[in-house]
Amino acid sequence: MSGQGSGGNVIAALCNIFVPGLGQLVQGRILAALVFFVICVVGYALWWLIIPAIIAAIAHLWAIIDAAKFRARL
Structure with missing residues (x-):
């Protein structure tokens, strides 16, 4: 991937x-992918408890922003 704002980051x-x-x-980034996926799936699965769903929604937004702003170390 190129730098922040590249086409690859937009696709991600x-x-x-x-x-x-x-x-x-x-x-x-396999570890980051697993962490975001597990947090969101568990949080959305427990939506009736409200707090886990809010945490999952925040993690989901964080995953989107993290992928868009990612810069590979050279």
Whole structure:
């Protein structure tokens, strides 16, 4: 991936809109992808408790922003 705002980062952010963590997986960051995916799936699965759903929504937004702003270390 190129720098922040590159086409690859935009695609990764769009992937995260549909599946949390997919954008990080596209960027090759497997651990970050797993963490975002697990937090969001568990939080959304416990939606009736309200607080986990709010945490999941925040993590989902964070995953989207993280994928869009990612810069590979050189």
